[in-house]
Amino acid sequence: MNIREVARLAKVSTATVSRTINGSDKVTPETKERVQRAIEELKFYPNTWARALGSGRSRLYGLIISDITNPFFPELVKSFEDIAVQNGQEVLVANTNYDPARMEQCVSRMLQRKVDGVAIMTSEMDPRLITEFQDRDIPLVFLDTGTAQKLTSNIVVDYASGVDAAVEHIVGLGHTEIAFISGPMMLRSARVRREAFVACLERRGIGAGLMEEGNHQVDGGHGAMERLLSRKTRPTAVLASNDMTAIGALGAIHESGLRVPEDISIVGFDDIQISAFTQPALTTVRLSRDEIARVAFRALYGIRQEGSKGAEYGVPTSLVLRSSTGRVPRDTTGKMREDAGLVRA
Amino acid sequence: MNIREVARLAKVSTATVSRTINGSDKVTPETKERVQRAIEELKFYPNTWARALGSGRSRLYGLIISDITNPFFPELVKSFEDIAVQNGQEVLVANTNYDPARMEQCVSRMLQRKVDGVAIMTSEMDPRLITEFQDRDIPLVFLDTGTAQKLTSNIVVDYASGVDAAVEHIVGLGHTEIAFISGPMMLRSARVRREAFVACLERRGIGAGLMEEGNHQVDGGHGAMERLLSRKTRPTAVLASNDMTAIGALGAIHESGLRVPEDISIVGFDDIQISAFTQPALTTVRLSRDEIARVAFRALYGIRQEGSKGAEYGVPTSLVLRSSTGRVPRDTTGKMREDAGLVRA
DNA sequence: TGATTGTCCGTAAGCGTTTTCGCCAAAACA
DNA sequence: TGTTTTGGCGAAAACGCTTACGGACAATCA
Structure with a gap:
């Protein structure tokens, strides 16, 4: 089944068939019509490779x-x-x-x-x-x-504006101890996100945030969050370099007996599909794919x-507000953590 | 850049070039070698469409x-x-x-x-x-x-064996009030999964389970679970037709103040990536993609x-045990639900 | 030594399109 | 009516490869 058979049935040349397929050039409506009918009758599908070969x-x-x-x-x-x-x-x-x-x-x-x-x-x-x-x-x-x-x-x-919106949101909720879990620093996009965060804090005159490195995967976020939780000054809000990382952090917090967002607020980045369905749903910076x-x-x-x-x-980024962020807890020291642990035990 | 130029450089015919590219036929190692060098020198990438056209x-x-x-x-x-x-x-x-x-x-x-x-x-x-x-x-x-x-x-x-393993697991934990949230019944695979569940309960002489229909999406699972929770006899274990549905159910349970798996056990189906990272991690029937x-x-x-x-x-299915399933709670009536609600309130 | 076999390789005919010409007929003009 | 223009169409040459066929040559055999 090729263009020649179509041409034969429609009683035209292959050139004309080609022309009507490509919708181009000047072909009389009647001829075009005739060719179309032949194509349908023969269930002809033009061979894309041959087309490519011919047209480049x-x-x-x-x-x-x-x-x-x-x-x-x-x-x-x-x-x-x-x-x-x-x-x-x-x-x-x-x-x-x-x-x-x-x-x-x-x-x-x-x-x-x-x-x-x-x-x-x-x-x-x-x-x-x-x-x-x-x-x-x-x-x-x-x-x-x-x-x-x-x-x-x-x-x-435009990572910067997204990060900025997130920090503004967090700061507006009263947080001052803000941490960042970055992606692998060998990735350019991870570095850029991190730099945007640092620059943003500086601009606002908030002290350099706590930093941990993840791997843009769930396990990396989990590990990084555990490290953050074991620090003497625990952050009350954490920004993650992407949502997978944030989900890992969520898990680590949950396991430690703390609650999101009552004890710690979390912000992700990307807004992947599942972020709307985590417990709690993730506040995140949307990057429109x-x-x-x-x-x-x-x-x-x-x-x-x-x-x-x-x-x-x-391409811009925008903040999506969901349930993983809330007002800073009144007592932000490690004490609360023990309490929470006791409640669970 | 085409096969002819390669042939010229290697001082052979195009046929020989074609033969060495296709690794076939009898070409002297030396000639083959010569052609290979020419290909690399010219950074020649054979045109796949032309190949297709020629070979069919x-x-x-x-x-x-x-x-x-x-x-x-x-x-x-x-x-x-x-x-x-x-x-x-x-x-x-x-x-x-x-x-x-x-x-x-x-x-x-x-x-x-x-x-x-x-x-x-x-x-x-x-x-x-x-x-x-x-x-x-x-x-x-x-x-x-x-x-x-x-x-x-x-x-x-083999949906049946997976469902069977899940039910066996659930029954082994003491559950008798087992519900099923199906997928959309217009989908063959959804129907098959549901039938497997029904047949399985029958075989074990457990009364017909509670049924709800979802849509294989998170929101469908959420809605179906809400309906299950509002029934007079609340199930203590729920099987979902796929993991998305189970995740929706998880959310609904969480919102109602009940806990998984302490109050209700959940089993998913498919074992998609995120199921390992939900809170709690989902016990599910794995279908190896x-x-x-x-x-x-x-x-x-x-x-x-x-x-x-x-x-x-x-292709087989297998049960993956994680944290969303546990022993049946001692008190399985609606009473506990109120308690749980009070605790949260 | 001549006939036979087998190996390696070149020639050339496709594969199914597109596209450049150029032809022809009809329309426009003088 | 004769000449030019134009628009629609066909003939045929690519496009870059594969592969059937056959030729040249060396090796083997009688």
Whole structure:
């Protein structure tokens, strides 16, 4: 079943069939109609590869992420796919599993599939691989890591305003002992979030906050929170570098016999789906994956379509208030902790 | 950059280049070596579509799921991709968003991309669309919905044994008032799970359990649990049709002032990632997505590779014990509920 | 030594599209 | 009526690969 059979049935040339499929050029409505009927009658689906071979465009866009299993990504993937499909394009998703070797493999796969553009949403990225794309004039877009050039764009998330809103909220509730559980410091996005927090406290003249390092996973948040709880001065509010970390912290607090938000307030970051369903529901800084996906696709597709250039795109963050934050407890010393422990025992 | 340039540099014919790329046939090690060097020197990446056009095989497999945002799927996608890539194949993921129209679109996309096989992991599926694949001799594999035929396989999950293990566990803890929150009854998998539960109780001579219908989402579980709590005879243990439902139930119980597992035990189904991190961690029936993905890919790839036939594949379920289940409370009447409420008030 | 076999490799014909020309007929003009 | 313009369409050459076929050559056999 190919374009020739359609042409034969419609009594036109293959060129005309191709033209009506591509909706382009000048084809008489009647001819177009005739061809359409033939296509439907034969249940003809044009072979995308052959189309790509002929036209030099694959209508395929690569989306490289660290790990689809990380709750941050599914929404991103979904939104990206949605908008791509809306524009008649396809998406090739690839997981690097945080592994540089896999990343190299992903790049190779993209190159072989001759994608029309790649969105790179991982933190780790060998610059050598980037040039591999750029040498072939393949548009790129990065999330927070990269710089706008000819055909490559960069999305910069406004972490600062989100962190600022969170701190303002916390401070407004009377908290002064505020801690931060960061992500792994080797990640740029983790560093940026942390720096935003430090800068924010400084700006407000609040002493440097307590710091612990997590790993952007639940277990890291759990461990970091345990360390925070064992300090002489316990924080009354904790900001986490992402929601997974916050969930881990929630668990650690729960196990220690303290309550959220009565004893300690928690703020997350990202607003992943489950954050609305934890006990208590997590107050968090929302980073719209939908927005990121939209911008990323536009950056890639627009370059091809409208011949635009690589650019920087900002995406905002916003505070989502739920139940994990509350007024600072009157007694903020370690004493209360013992009480709480006794109550449970 | 194409195979011809490689051939020129290596001073061989394009056929020889093709042969060494495909690792096949008889090519002298020296020639092969020479070609390899040329490929690396030119950073040549063979054009997959042209390969597909020439060979009639795309090395692409479709994976149709309902919604990547549903926590059940990401692991499935990841495992499927992993094993596909290990075998030198690619995966095209498509979301139907539970929408028949989108499903039709997905099918069309798969057909245009000339995938070598499709794994259909959605519940809703128009039989008319299935034949679209079968007419073109494209291997198919279904999850729990479908029947083995020429080139189409079916994976059947052993829900019964999982439910059985859960009920045995619960009964072993002394519970006799056991409720079940089902999924939407229009879903086959939801019906099967429910039937397994009913049959299991019957087999054990325990009276028909309390039933509520959820929607496999958190809010459905929440609502269903509220209804269960307002009954005259409150259950002491609740099985949920999936983990999302169980998480909703957890929330509702928490809000009512009761505790899990002291007052009510909860068992989920699926063992999605977050279930290990809820408060308390969820006892649940594990359904290995990894296993499903592995079997599904084999079913598709094996048919092509070893010329096998469509078949039925079973995958087991197993009980994961965590903290949401405990011994039946001594006083199981509504009285305790008031107490608990008072304590909280 | 001539015939036979087998190995390695090149030639060239596809695969299913797109797209550049250029042709033809009809419309517009003189 | 003859000439130019135009719009719709067909012929055919790509696109980059795979693969059937066959040729050249060396090794083996009678």
